[in-house]
Amino acid sequence: MDKTWNNKAWFLVLPxxxxxxxxxxxxxxTVVNYSVQDTFGNNVFTWAGTEWFEELLSSSxxxxxxxxxxxxxxxxxxxxxxxxxxxxxxxxxxxxxxxxCLVLMSLPLLIPWNVVGTIWQVFGRNDIGLLxxxxxxxxxxxxxxxxxxxxxxxxxxxxxxxxxxxxxxxCYAGLVSIPDAFYQAxxxxxxxxxxxxxxxxxxxxxxxxxxxxxxxxxDSFMIYTEPFVVTGGGPGNSTTFLSIDLVxxxxxxxxxxxxxxxxxxxxxxxxxxxxxxxxxMTNYDAER
Amino acid sequence: xxxxxxxxxxxxxxxxxxxxxxxxxxxxxxxxxDGGAYALLGPSGCGKTTLLNIISGLLHxxxxxxxxxxxxxxxxxxxxxxxxQVFQFPVIYDTMTVYDNLAFPLRNRGVPEADVDRKVRxxxxxxxxxxxxxKKARGLTADQKQKISLGRGLxxxxxxxxxxxxxxxxxxxxxxxxLRSQLKQLHRRFGYTMVYxxxxxxxxxxxxxxxxxxxxxGIVQIGTPAELFERPRHTFVGYFIGSPGMxxxxxxxxxxxxxxxxxxxELPGSPKAGSGAVELGIRPEYVRLGRDGMAVxxxxxxxxxxxxxxxxxxxxxxxxxxxxxxxxxxxxxKVRFDPAGINIYADSWRVEMGA
Numbered sequence: 001m002d003k004t005w006n007n008k009a010w011f012l013v014l015p016x017x018x019x020x021x022x023x024x025x026x027x028x029x030t031v032v033n034y035s036v037q038d039t040f041g042n043n044v045f046t047w048a049g050t051e052w053f054e055e056l057l058s059s060s061x062x063x064x065x066x067x068x069x070x071x072x073x074x075x076x077x078x079x080x081x082x083x084x085x086x087x088x089x090x091x092x093x094x095x096x097x098x099x100x101c102l103v104l105m106s107l108p109l110l111i112p113w114n115v116v117g118t119i120w121q122v123f124g125r126n127d128i129g130l131l132x133x134x135x136x137x138x139x140x141x142x143x144x145x146x147x148x149x150x151x152x153x154x155x156x157x158x159x160x161x162x163x164x165x166x167x168x169x170x171c172y173a174g175l176v177s178i179p180d181a182f183y184q185a186x187x188x189x190x191x192x193x194x195x196x197x198x199x200x201x202x203x204x205x206x207x208x209x210x211x212x213x214x215x216x217x218x219d220s221f222m223i224y225t226e227p228f229v230v231t232g233g234g235p236g237n238s239t240t241f242l243s244i245d246l247v248x249x250x251x252x253x254x255x256x257x258x259x260x261x262x263x264x265x266x267x268x269x270x271x272x273x274x275x276x277x278x279x280x281m282t283n284y285d286a287e288r
Numbered sequence: 289x290x291x292x293x294x295x296x297x298x299x300x301x302x303x304x305x306x307x308x309x310x311x312x313x314x315x316x317x318x319x320x321x322d323g324g325a326y327a328l329l330g331p332s333g334c335g336k337t338t339l340l341n342i343i344s345g346l347l348h349x350x351x352x353x354x355x356x357x358x359x360x361x362x363x364x365x366x367x368x369x370x371x372x373q374v375f376q377f378p379v380i381y382d383t384m385t386v387y388d389n390l391a392f393p394l395r396n397r398g399v400p401e402a403d404v405d406r407k408v409r410x411x412x413x414x415x416x417x418x419x420x421x422x423k424k425a426r427g428l429t430a431d432q433k434q435k436i437s438l439g440r441g442l443x444x445x446x447x448x449x450x451x452x453x454x455x456x457x458x459x460x461x462x463x464x465x466x467l468r469s470q471l472k473q474l475h476r477r478f479g480y481t482m483v484y485x486x487x488x489x490x491x492x493x494x495x496x497x498x499x500x501x502x503x504x505x506g507i508v509q510i511g512t513p514a515e516l517f518e519r520p521r522h523t524f525v526g527y528f529i530g531s532p533g534m535x536x537x538x539x540x541x542x543x544x545x546x547x548x549x550x551x552x553x554e555l556p557g558s559p560k561a562g563s564g565a566v567e568l569g570i571r572p573e574y575v576r577l578g579r580d581g582m583a584v585x586x587x588x589x590x591x592x593x594x595x596x597x598x599x600x601x602x603x604x605x606x607x608x609x610x611x612x613x614x615x616x617x618x619x620x621x622k623v624r625f626d627p628a629g630i631n632i633y634a635d636s637w638r639v640e641m642g643a
Contacts, residue, residue, distance in 0.1 A: 184346050185379035187366045189440055190396040199381045199392075 028267075034260035052261035062262065064237065065245040072152075072241065073220040076159050080216060081209070083160070084167025089201070091172055102172075105165040117229025120158040124230070144231060148238035151231045155239055158226055163216060170212045174205040210284065214277045221270065242266055289481050290356040290448035292320040292343060297352030299338055305350065312338045313349070314505040320449070322357075323479040325472075327496035329486060331528070335505040336485045340451050343483065345369045356448050372441020373451040377458060378433030380425045387412070387421040390439050397444075411443040414474065431463040442474070449481040456491060468495060489529050501525050517571070518629075523636045526569050532597060532608045534631075535575065539568040541632070549603035551582045556627040557641030564635035572597065574629025575609035577617065581624035586617055 038048040056062050091101045108116070124144050126132035135142040144154040178200065186196045224243040227233065233240035233248070240248070246266065250259030299313040308314055313335040320326055320343075328336040341347040342354065345366035354362045361369050381389050390411050394404045412418045415435040420428065425436060434455055441450050456464045472495065475482055486492050492499050493513040501509045501516065501524075509521040520526040526534030539546040539553070546553040546568050553568065577598060584600040584607065591613075598609045598617060609623060632639050 179377060179379075181375040181377055181379050184341075184344075184366075185373070185375060185437070185440075187346065188344065188371065188373050189393040190367045191392070192396065195392075195396060199383060203381075203383045 031260045031263050034256045035264055036257075038257050048257055052257045053265070056258060056261050056265060061237075061245065062242075062265075065240055065242045068239070069221060069223075069241045072156070072223070073217055075156055076163070076220050077213060077216055079156070079160050080164045080167050081213060084164050084212065085171050085205070085209075087164070087168045088171035088175055088205075089197070091168070093176060102169070105168050105172075108162050108165050109169075111162070113225035114229055116158065116162050117226040120154060120161075120226070121230045124154050146235055148235055151235060151239050154230060155227050158230065159220065159223070162226070163219070166215065167209075167212045170208040171205050174208040175201060178204050206284075210277075210281055214281075217273070217277075218270070221273070289322050289479060291322040291358075292449060292481065292483075293353075293355035293358075294318045294320070294339070294343070295353040295355065297339075297342060297349045297354065299335075299342060299347065299349045299351075311350075311505055313342070316352075316507055318500065318507060318510065320481060320483060323481055325475050325482045325484070325495060325497050327484045327486060327492035327499045328502055329489060329492040329499050329528075330502035331487055334502045336487075336502050337453055339502070340373075340453055340483060340485050343449070344371050344373045344451050346373075370444065370447055371449050371451060372438075372444065372447045373453065374434065374437045374441065374455045376454045378430060378437050380428075380433045380436050382424075382426040384425055385421065386417055386423055386425050386428070386436060389425050389436050390443050393440050393444055407443050407445065411439045414442055415439045416470070431459045431467055434459060434467065438471075442478075447480070449483060452482065452484040452486075454486055455484075456486075456488075464491075471495065489531075493529075501528065503528075519631060519638065520569065521638045523567060523569060523633050526571070526631070530571055530573075532572055532610075534569045534571050535607045536567050536569045536633070537602075537605050537607070539566055539632075541566055546630075546632070548582075551603060553582075553625055553630075554627060555630060555632070555641060559632040559634075559639050559641045567633040567636070569631045569633055569638075570625050570629050572608040572610040574626040575607065576624045576626060577609050577611050577615075577621055578624065579618050579620070579622060581622040584621055584623050586621055589617060 035052055036048055036050070037045040038051075039045045087105075091105075092098055111119075123129045124132045124142075126136045126143055132142060132144075141147075142150050144150040182200050183196065186200060191199070222243055223241055224247070227239045227241060228244055228247075231239045233244045242262075243266075246259060246262050249255050249262060294316050297313060297316045298311055300311045302310050305311055316335075316339055328339060330336050338347065342349050345361070345364060345368075348363065352362075353360060356369065381392060384392065387408055390408045391404050394407060399407075408421075409418075412421055415438060417432065417435060417439070420432065425433065428436070438450070438455075441447055456467060459467060468491065471482075474480065484492070484495050486495075493516075497512065498510060499513060499516055500507055501522075503522070503524045509516060509525045511519075511521075516525055516529050520529065520534060523534070523536050526536060537548055539548045541547075541555075541559055544555050544558045546555055548568065559566075582602060584602045586598060586600045587606075588599040590597040590599070593613075595613055596611050596615070598611055600607050600609065600621065600623070602623060607623070611617075632641065
């Protein structure tokens with residue numbers, strides 16, 4: 001096919017290229033710059049080569065944060081996805097219940113991250129918090145400030161409360177797009193409730209579910225604000241995820257070199273995972 | 289296979305229907321004979337899909353009774369009635385292969401795998417998809433998908449009836465003919481009771497032995513395609529069937545003559561028209577254009593290929609006539625009505641003509 005090459009098009013995308021350069025490329029390059037140098041302040045930098053990367057990849061602190069992050073992502077996906085599907089399946093498909101449910105479901109999504117953190121931080125306190133106080137009152141020893149397990153439970157419940165709605169809304173969108181004829185045909189074919197789910201509803205939700213899993217994985221892998229507000233990464237380091245660790249290193253200790261190296265590794269991990277998800281999704285589309 | 293008796297069935301989608309207008313199906317009383325091929329024909333919203341869903345059990349009628357081979361099935365669920373239904377849009381199970389799609393209804397009923405295999409292979413043969421058995425169903429074309437929907441019904445040899453809800457809507461025109469003739473063949477070979485809902489008269493007339501014309505929630509006429517064409521019982525059937533539809537014009541009856549404005553039209557008999565508005569109906573095929581008869585003014589001549597449709601004005605009313613492809617329109621055109629094609633209607637219903 002004959003294509004007309006028109007270089008004027010570059011002129012039209014130039015503004016966006018410049019913008020991206022200033023907002024993404026240049027800061028990224030600064031980080032790359034920091035990651036290979038050492039500084040003791042006063043704007044004096046010395047060459048450090050790959051030292052920070054070697055130090056980072058051999059430090060147990062980094063790997064522990066990484067493992068914590070992966071476990072966290074895995075747990076919340078394992079809860080939010082099935083729970084989201086379950087709620088979506090049970091939401092009304094018509095009538096006055098639809099807008100009510102949709103609004104209720106959207107509410108947690110509208111609350112800013114730090115406010116969610118603050119809500120749960122107060123909610124869980126065992127002196128004045130509704131949840132913490134009454135849990136202790138009925139004899140359950142719950143204290144997220146001191147007990148790592150309680151801290152984890154709090155953060156996971158908080159994330160489930162905050163983000164399951166997203167999975168619900170995506171699945172619901174997939175479900176309502178299924179024409180009635182499919183359910184009628186299934187009835188005629190004598191399909192059980194499970195078969196309807198397995199062969200009609202799940203395949204129709206597959207695409208949105210993939211998007212939901214992708215979004216939730218990314219978000220949970222980058223989680224910062226909520227655990228920072230609720231536990232500050234504690235008790236000890238038990239809820240210190242990669243991003244919290246990064247901020248501690250960069251701003252708490254002002255170790256720009258190691259922090260920059262960490263950012264880059266973190267960035268590469270996210271890039272790699274995005275690529276894996278993208279490939280899976282496009283392969284899935286190609287199969288169709 | 290079964291004989292289906294629809295006994296005085298009425299249906300409303302409202303919880304407390306009061307007037308006749310609240311009923312989507314006003315009253316249907318009809319017997320679908322065992323092994324018959326029926327078409328339910330009518331415009332959108334006339335209640336034909338409602339009737340079909342009542343037969344299949346997807347809807348339960350507000351009033352009335354449904355019998356399969358004399359057994360009351362009114363309250364039975366779709367599964368218990370054991371019918372097959374093909375929908376407007378092909379319903380297939382995307383993730384399964386063609387083979388598994390066909391096996392699905394049998395496996396759901398706990399049929400032993402050996403029997404499933406035998407039945408599925410037979411069905412694949414019937415619908416001509418044997419070479420596709422191992423393919424994923426989602427890669428197929430619309431007409432193949434529709435065949436699978438049909439196949440899922442055929443695979444159960446004991447189905448009482450196969451119901452079609454405008455099954456060819458999304459099929460390409462050239463495939464429509466193919467599928468329709470395959471359906472006809474299946475019907476002749478295996479003698480299923482088939483009910484076919486459509487708003488396309490060509491589909492209905494070519495598919496069915498008996499066409500049930502529905503209008504406004506009720507049946508207006510049941511007959512063979514020829515009956516519907518020659519003797520429409522209701523002016524609606526006249527308009528709806530035929531292309532162009534029947535010419536209907538108000539007349540006054542005087543014995544064996546109908547007065548249309550200043551024109552006198554000889555009738556084959558004297559109609560027993562009672563009170564109410566009297567109309568004369570004549571299909572464009574029976575309107576003869578020539579040099580004698582009633583003067584008309586021609587407004588348009590449409591050449592549709594095999595014949596021409598002449599649009600004209602007679603006594604200020606629009607009238608259509610069909611003439612042969614090589615006939616020409618005379619300079620001072622006049623029309624005559626062939627008495628064989630004249631029907632008289634009182635209050636829209638056809639009245640018989642006495643001697």
